[in-house]
Amino acid sequence: MATLIVLALPEPGKRCHVTTQGSTVMGRDPTCDLVLDNRSISRLHAHIIAQRGRFYLEDNNSTNGT
Numbered sequence: 001m002a003t004l005i006v007l008a009l010p011e012p013g014k015r016c017h018v019t020t021q022g023s024t025v026m027g028r029d030p031t032c033d034l035v036l037d038n039r040s041i042s043r044l045h046a047h048i049i050a051q052r053g054r055f056y057l058e059d060n061n062s063t064n065g066t
Contacts, residue, residue, distance in 0.1 A: 002055070010037060024048040040064050
């Protein structure tokens with residue numbers, strides 16, 4: 001398992017686990033794998049996709065972009 005560390009407010013230092021196989025959904029919605037409590041983040045903001053030891057970030061057409 002990989003770890004993402006939040007750098008910005010309101011939760012600097014928060015550690016979030018990211019799967020090393022498949023996709024991790026991040027956003028404000030409580031059903032997301034990574035829930036980030038910030039108004040500038042969309043409910044279903046983006047996916048972190050793991051493929052062959054690399055990670056890719058894919059925006060879900062979020063309002064403020066990724």
